[in-house]
Amino acid sequence: MLMDELNRQIYGCKKCRLWQGAKHGVPGEGPLNAKVMLIGQNPGADEDELGRPFVGRAGKFLTKTLAEYGIKREDIFITNIVKHVSPENRKPYSDEVAACLPYLITQISFIKPKIIVLLGASAKETPRIDGIEYIQVIHPSAAMRFTKMREKFRKQIAELAKRIKQN
Numbered sequence: 001m002l003m004d005e006l007n008r009q010i011y012g013c014k015k016c017r018l019w020q021g022a023k024h025g026v027p028g029e030g031p032l033n034a035k036v037m038l039i040g041q042n043p044g045a046d047e048d049e050l051g052r053p054f055v056g057r058a059g060k061f062l063t064k065t066l067a068e069y070g071i072k073r074e075d076i077f078i079t080n081i082v083k084h085v086s087p088e089n090r091k092p093y094s095d096e097v098a099a100c101l102p103y104l105i106t107q108i109s110f111i112k113p114k115i116i117v118l119l120g121a122s123a124k125e126t127p128r129i130d131g132i133e134y135i136q137v138i139h140p141s142a143a144m145r146f147t148k149m150r151e152k153f154r155k156q157i158a159e160l161a162k163r164i165k166q167n
């Protein structure tokens with residue numbers, strides 16, 4: 001399968017320096033016919049440990065909030081722009097983003113989602129493709145920390161639920 005082959009390439013990738021400090025590549029997960037893709041910036045320590053995206057505290061908060069608005073995590077393809085964790089969880093450098101971006105572009109071309117949800121900083125770096133609706137959402141880790149952000153995050157997820165129903 002094409003996605004399995006892509007995942008193998010990511011697990012063995014050495015195109016930038018990030019693989020050196022990582023335990024696992026984190027290609028992403030979800031159905032290949034997902035209507036919605038959700039894209040964060042890079043995996044954190046919990047994700048590196050398990051090789052799965054958004055499984056730490058922020059990921060659990062995201063999954064719970066999605067469920068509150070009737071969106072099942074398992075219906076969404078969840079990934080990040082950069083597929084390996086960064087040292088000290090720093091923001092990935094622009095050359096790392098550039099090296100990794102082709103994997104994301106290939107994933108988008110396989111899945112052909114109707115909606116892409118951009119979490120936090122991923123919004124700037126994700127290429128825009130005609131025919132896909134892009135929805136920008138506050139990063140769940142910020143929403144967890146600040147009440148005002150949390151309220152806005154909930155409104156954004158409610159709006160996302162509406163858009164999913166309309167598609």
Ligand code: SF4
Pocket residue numbers: 010013014015016017018019025082083084096099100
């Ligand atoms: S972060 Fe991306 S480009 Fe860098 S080594 Fe990992 S998979 Fe390759």
